[in-house]
Amino acid sequence: MDDRALGRALLRLTLGINLVVHGLVRVPKLSAFAAGMARDFQPTILPSGLVRAFALALPFAEAAVGALITVGLFQxxxxxxxxxxxxxxxxxxxLLQRWDTLTQQMVYALIYAALIATLSWDRWSLDAVRSGSRPAQS
Structure with missing residues (x-):
């Protein structure tokens, strides 16, 4: 097994699981999550309705995107x-000036960039199975 392919697969799997769980744990408390975000953003320029709509959609988007990343489909x-x-x-x-949180989010941005930049190393995903680029089995 190629080390680059293995490292990429493990990073992709970890990011995907993180996103799926991040989204799913918010679903049971969706209204409270959306209300909390709307309250947090009241002092900003963002309209409350827009913040609430984003907050209501975010957990489902996280779970869906996370599921696709986890299995490596449409990467x-x-x-x-x-x-x-x-x-x-x-x-x-x-906008909220939460710089510690922003630093963590920038790490996520780097992980997304790294996974996109290394798509050619992908060997362990549903995309690889669909394209026939999985390594030969011994």
Missing amino acids: RAALAAGALMIAALVFGTA
Whole structure:
């Protein structure tokens, strides 16, 4: 097994699981999550309705994007969607001036960039199975 392919697969799997769980744990308390975000963003320029709509959609987007990343299906699109999601979160976090959180989000941005940049190393995913690029079995 190629070390680059293994390292990439493990990073992808870990990011995907993180996103799935991040989204799913918010679903049972969705209303409280959305209300809390709307309250947090009241002092910013963002309209409350927009913040609430984003907060209601975010857990489902995280879970869906995370599931695709976990199994490695439609990776380029899923990783791009995840990167755009983190960019939106960075924008909001910067408006709130929560610099410690923003630093953590920048790490996610780097992981998305690394996974997109190393798509050619992918050997252990549903995309690889679909394209026939999985390594030969011994």
